[in-house]
Amino acid sequence: MxxxxxxxxxxxxxxxxxxxxxxxxxxxxxxxxxxxxxxxxxxxxxxxxxxxxxxxxxxxxxxxGPDPEDPERLAALVRERPAGEPLWSSLREVVAGYVAVHETRFRLHKQFRYASGGVLEPALAACVAGRGTGDPLHDELLTRTAMTVLRTAFAMWQPTQDYAELSRLVRHGFDLVAAGLGTDRAPVR
The missing domain is CATH 1.10.10.60 (Homeodomain-like)
Structure with a gap:
């Protein structure tokens, strides 16, 4: 062909x-x-x-700099989420999927203290807009909280650690927020 x-x-x-x-x-x-x-x-x-x-x-x-394929890669991660899945779970899987394919980028960013919002935040905002509550404050809080989970996990992760630890921290952060961060219900790990 x-x-x-x-x-x-x-x-x-x-x-x-x-x-x-x-x-x-x-x-x-x-x-x-x-x-x-x-x-x-x-x-x-x-x-x-x-x-x-x-x-x-x-x-x-x-x-x-961003990979020109990132927007489509992220859009595919968003499309892959089941329609009935809770929105916070979808955001967790989109962030974890993004982290999974960018080991070299995350290691370099960490090693050289380079931070970037990149294309992830707009993709998460699109995910929320497509399945959000209709309450703009709620939807914005979801997007920004998801980014905060990633940024906090990234700040804690060290490039000398196994890369899987970054994914574990991301998932754990999402779980803590889902369980009610700051309440007695939050799981301890």
Whole structure:
């Protein structure tokens, strides 16, 4: 089946973007962000420095910027949630699913104290808007509380720990809120 010129071009652009991101992440993880140049990243991805700058404005954007596939990846995570599932459970699974596919990104962000709201918060807001209560304050609190759970779990997790610990902390945080954080009902772990 012929993809056509546009489809092939887009696929090659995505492959080049991914090769640059992967090379940057690998080199930064091995040597540290400050010890890696854009020339080295380009060489590791087998492209020129000029090509690198066709895709990224800076080394920081390459290493820490959003993945262009994240919005669709997050939309798919939202669509996968069953219609009758409690909204807070859906938010927990969307956040956990996002965390599951971004180990390298989260490790680098933690190691270099880089924080980003990224594309996750708008995806959670869309999830809530699609299944929310109709009370704007309630829906906004759900979205922001879900982000707070992730940010708090991320703050507690150390990159020297197994990555599964971050997912455990995220799920535990969601469970604590669901059980009534600050009440005697909150589970102890």
């Amino acid at each position: 012929d993809e056509g010129e546009g489809g092939l071009r887009e696929r090659k652009k995505r492959q080049t973007w991914s090769a640059l991101r992967e090379a940057g992440h690998r080199l930064a993880a091995e040597r540290g962000v400050e010890n890696v140049s854009v020339e080295e990243i380009a060489a590791a991805a087998n492209v020129s420095k000029r090509t690198l700058f066709n895709y990224f404005d800076s080394k920081e954007e390459l290493l820490f």
